[in-house]
Amino acid sequence: MARNAVGVVYRKEFTEWVRDRRTLISTVVVPLFFFPIIMVGFTALAVVLVGKAKEETPKIMILGGKDSPHVVEGLQKVKSLEIAPYRVNWKEQISDKEIRAAVEIPPGFQAALEKGEAKTVQIYYYEGEMKSSFGADRIEKFLKDYRDQVVRDRLAAKNVPTSVLTPFEIHQENVAPPEKVSGATVGGFIGYMVVLLCMTGAMYPAIELTAGEKERGTMETILSSPISRMNLVLGKFLLVLSAALATAALSVMSMGISFSALRRFNVSSGRGDAAALLLQLGPKAVASIFMMALPMAVLFSAVLMTIALFAKSHKEAQSYLTPMTFLVVIPAVASLLPGVELTPKLALIPILNTSLVCKEIMTGTYHWNSIALIFGSTCVYAGVALFLAFKTFQRESVLFRS
Amino acid sequence: MIEARSLSKRFHDKKRGEIRAVDGVSFRCAPGQIYGLLGANGAGKTTTLRILATILEPSDGTAVICGYDVVEQPENVRANVGFLSTATALYPRLTAQELVEYFGRLNGLDEVTLKKRVDEIFGRLDMNGFRDRRCDKLSTGMKQKTSIARTLVHDPPVMIFDEPTLGLDIMTARTITTFIRECRDRGKTVIFSTHIMSEVEKLCDVIGIIHDGKLLTEGTLKELRAKYGEQDLEEIFVKIVTPLQARAEA
Numbered sequence: 001m002a003r004n005a006v007g008v009v010y011r012k013e014f015t016e017w018v019r020d021r022r023t024l025i026s027t028v029v030v031p032l033f034f035f036p037i038i039m040v041g042f043t044a045l046a047v048v049l050v051g052k053a054k055e056e057t058p059k060i061m062i063l064g065g066k067d068s069p070h071v072v073e074g075l076q077k078v079k080s081l082e083i084a085p086y087r088v089n090w091k092e093q094i095s096d097k098e099i100r101a102a103v104e105i106p107p108g109f110q111a112a113l114e115k116g117e118a119k120t121v122q123i124y125y126y127e128g129e130m131k132s133s134f135g136a137d138r139i140e141k142f143l144k145d146y147r148d149q150v151v152r153d154r155l156a157a158k159n160v161p162t163s164v165l166t167p168f169e170i171h172q173e174n175v176a177p178p179e180k181v182s183g184a185t186v187g188g189f190i191g192y193m194v195v196l197l198c199m200t201g202a203m204y205p206a207i208e209l210t211a212g213e214k215e216r217g218t219m220e221t222i223l224s225s226p227i228s229r230m231n232l233v234l235g236k237f238l239l240v241l242s243a244a245l246a247t248a249a250l251s252v253m254s255m256g257i258s259f260s261a262l263r264r265f266n267v268s269s270g271r272g273d274a275a276a277l278l279l280q281l282g283p284k285a286v287a288s289i290f291m292m293a294l295p296m297a298v299l300f301s302a303v304l305m306t307i308a309l310f311a312k313s314h315k316e317a318q319s320y321l322t323p324m325t326f327l328v329v330i331p332a333v334a335s336l337l338p339g340v341e342l343t344p345k346l347a348l349i350p351i352l353n354t355s356l357v358c359k360e361i362m363t364g365t366y367h368w369n370s371i372a373l374i375f376g377s378t379c380v381y382a383g384v385a386l387f388l389a390f391k392t393f394q395r396e397s398v399l400f401r402s
Numbered sequence: 403m404i405e406a407r408s409l410s411k412r413f414h415d416k417k418r419g420e421i422r423a424v425d426g427v428s429f430r431c432a433p434g435q436i437y438g439l440l441g442a443n444g445a446g447k448t449t450t451l452r453i454l455a456t457i458l459e460p461s462d463g464t465a466v467i468c469g470y471d472v473v474e475q476p477e478n479v480r481a482n483v484g485f486l487s488t489a490t491a492l493y494p495r496l497t498a499q500e501l502v503e504y505f506g507r508l509n510g511l512d513e514v515t516l517k518k519r520v521d522e523i524f525g526r527l528d529m530n531g532f533r534d535r536r537c538d539k540l541s542t543g544m545k546q547k548t549s550i551a552r553t554l555v556h557d558p559p560v561m562i563f564d565e566p567t568l569g570l571d572i573m574t575a576r577t578i579t580t581f582i583r584e585c586r587d588r589g590k591t592v593i594f595s596t597h598i599m600s601e602v603e604k605l606c607d608v609i610g611i612i613h614d615g616k617l618l619t620e621g622t623l624k625e626l627r628a629k630y631g632e633q634d635l636e637e638i639f640v641k642i643v644t645p646l647q648a649r650a651e652a
Contacts, residue, residue, distance in 0.1 A: 217491030224485035
């Protein structure tokens with residue numbers, strides 16, 4: 001019998017693993033290209049699209065206003081607005097995106113202003129349509145400026161200084177470092193992605209090394225060799241774990257590169273509005289996230305292997321493991337919800353705890369007690385899952401299910 | 403040496419309840435001998451051989467192979483056994499050589515011995531032309547040769563074959579039967595199961611007829627012919643099994 005049987009099994013499984021094209025996709029291609037496409041691609045695309053929409057001069061329509069030439073003239077002078085001639089079907093035109101918005105000047109608006117009476121100017125737009133919102137915003141800005149001017153004129157007529165309107169100023173200022181601000185904004189997303197990719201990385205090899213062996217008929221071949229079942233499980237488990245960790249490591253690395261590219265894009269394009277997305281993924285944060293992902297990867301690998309072993313084929317295993325994805329995604333998504341913060345109770349809920357602690361690490365916050373509790377509890381869950389995997393491999397009814 | 407002592411195996415089925423796949427089977431097979439386990443589908447041949455190969459654990463009874471107990475020392479038993487069946491497939495993404503080396507390493511062969519053994523087996527089985535080809539690219543005959551090489555790599559004194567020719571074409575089946583004979587000639591203890599009468603007549607030194615999990619009779623072909631007054635093995639088999647089958651159906 002081999003002295004280093006676990007190593008022999010691991011080496012063989014690794015050889016087969018790297019020769020499998022599907023492995024390459026789930027472990028390397030997805031994490032390496034997923035983040036750049038999602039983060040850089042979509043963000044850049046969004047920034048470009050928003051920029052283009054802002055540069056466009058929205059076409060708007062003025063409804064009424066014949067007896068209020070001042071305000072109509074003012075609107076016509078706004079360079080960032082194009083006035084379309086009045087049409088009865090203006091509502092349809094907004095819905096069909098022929099015009100972006102319409103402003104309704106009530107009858108007798110100018111006369112009412114002179115008398116000091118308050119009338120309501122109505123702005124019509126297409127809710128949820130970005131270019132329509134920009135058009136409505138520009139109309140509103142003009143009207144606010146116009147209203148402020150009216151107020152200033154009235155105060156001047158009564159010799160009252162304009163400062164009477166603002167007896168004091170209010171100013172909000174961020175005191176948190178930029179990496180904490182960005183971490184709080186998108187940090188949760190990182191934890192979510194690490195959890196999800198850790199699982200996807202482990203899923204395919206877990207199926208391949210259990211149900212796949214049964215389906216191909218190699219299970220009986222390997223069981224007839226002198227290797228002990230424990231060593232066999234351990235060798236297989238280490239390969240599944242390697243796949244999960246490789247996926248997690250590549251995804252964290254890919255995230256670092258994506259954020260760095262995103263920062264460069266924002267700097268070069270001079271777009272300050274995307275600054276909140278600038279994340280600092282320093283070596284300490286990367287190492288910490290990887291450490292927290294380790295017991296979770298052990299947990300995923302053992303659980304996925306145990307479940308997949310019950311199946312007789314790839315297809316059956318996939319149908320067993322698909323609900324598992326939801327079980328993992330739900331706590332991971334819960335960590336993204338506003339107001340969900342790490343507490344001692346939540347630190348004991350697997351997956352949610354790791355997602356939350358990743359979120360904190362991204363903001364540069366290291367609560368060592370919580371980190372120890374999460375690491376410890378996840379290690380216990382992982383140990384139990386691994387024990388179950390060993391036990392399942394001993395069961396003839398599972399190995400030779402017909 | 404193989405010695406099965408009152409081997410039994412029970413399975414639980416939700417619909418049918420308890421099933422006795424093997425029921426108190428005892429026999430002995432000496433080195434340099436081929437023991438043929440003959441039986442219809444579902445007779446208990448595969449389960450018996452899987453127990454001998456320690457893939458399954460017996461519910462009762464035991465077996466001793468090369469002095470090792472299948473229940474107490476399964477890993478030692480497996481180190482002394484070469485197991486081949488139509489269900490023992492090959493790893494598709496390994497080459498023929500890698501596969502044989504993998505099983506050699508699992509059997510604890512050092513690299514120098516392993517290389518020597520692999521070269522010797524590949525030469526003997528005329529496998530050098532496809533040693534670097536992946537198993538999923540091999541023909542059925544090449545696959546069977548690779549499987550044989552896998553079972554031989556650690557030179558086990560006991561060989562177990564579970565319906566090894568099932569579904570194979572004549573030429574590939576012939577390779578297997580030739581190989582089984584060679585094993586006996588080299589002094590190995592060989593047990594093999596089949597439901598093909600001609601194979602049993604050609605190969606076996608001792609024949610055991612198994613039905614419904616029970617070993618009904620055993621002996622050399624000459625002994626069985628004398629005992630049941632029939633020359634044809636198929637007639638002997640029918641004579642033994644039919645009354646039991648009729649009783650079970652009644």
